[in-house]
Amino acid sequence: MMIKKDLDRLKENIGNLISPNGFFSTSKDLDVALIYASDDNDELESILFDITIDRAKLKNTSKIVVADIEHFSRSPDEKEVLFGIGTICKIDDIFQDSVLQKCRIKIIVSDEALEHVQKYTEFIRKELEETNSTRLFGKLLVELGQYLKAESHFKLVLKILSKNHLDIAKSCISLGCDYRESGNYRTAVELLKEALMIREHNYSGRDHYNIATTLMSIGVTYTYLGDYENALNFLIQALDMYQRLLPSDHPVIASALVKFGNLFEKKYQYHDALIYYQHAYDMAEKILPIEHPRLLEYFQYIINIYKKINRIDDAIQLSNEKLAHYRQLLEETHSSIVQFHIIIKDLHDSNEQYLSNC
Known part of the structure; x- marks a missing residue:
């Protein structure tokens, strides 16, 4: 079953790549698949995914994890096939099957852009390494909006575990991020610094991804607080450590x-902000697929700076150049191209308003 809005989004991306953010399974038996497909209702549409694996067209089959688990399953009659996390598929076609009365989505397993998905998978793996059942429960409470219960849960964890236990650091970070989201930046900084001390103690002063991430979180929180000197100090430490730990073109560095x-923009140092935004965009453009939403996010940062320094004509020219590039690679109805049209229209509106005020 799929929300109809999501189905429309898939239809706009026929020919593009998708990658589920977890494991997924299917059946070799159409009748079994139809059982799980259910029927349409007012909000959801019944979907049947038709998955093809053409090994002759795959250049790197060793990186694609697909397992026939029929003989290992408790329900062998389901003839289940399991796909590994990070599997990439190309949307080949979407059509209404008049015989089955289902919307069929034909996807083909692909090895395109595999290196980008692997970087994302590695990021997820690191996230999962940080999560045990105690931490997961607290995180779930936060994501459900149960902030008071989450705070009580994390405080209980602080009492149970030893002072320098890594789970204390994880709980401090979750609670600190919770306080930051609620605008209590000073308390957030205190908790994040506590997490940093615990992690530095456990990792014996060595460079570690989790330490860099904590440094970055502290820097971001200081930015929100308006303490730009401390913010810059922690951001520099985080970036230096990331650069020692990760490949130079890693998306985390971007x-x-x-x-x-963000920091320099808040300080009204727009020239410096533009340099960092441009650097981030240039890096992301080299390592992410053109339809990746983060590219548009970073591009929007650049455009916002152009607007703030009244270089709207330059912003329009740059946006038109990017739009022309996107049109060479994507369908006109692709969401990224639609978003560029929105950006350009907004710039023209801003330009007219600026000229009328001169």
């Missing part, structure tokens, strides 16, 4: 550069 841009 994301870190955006945080510098």
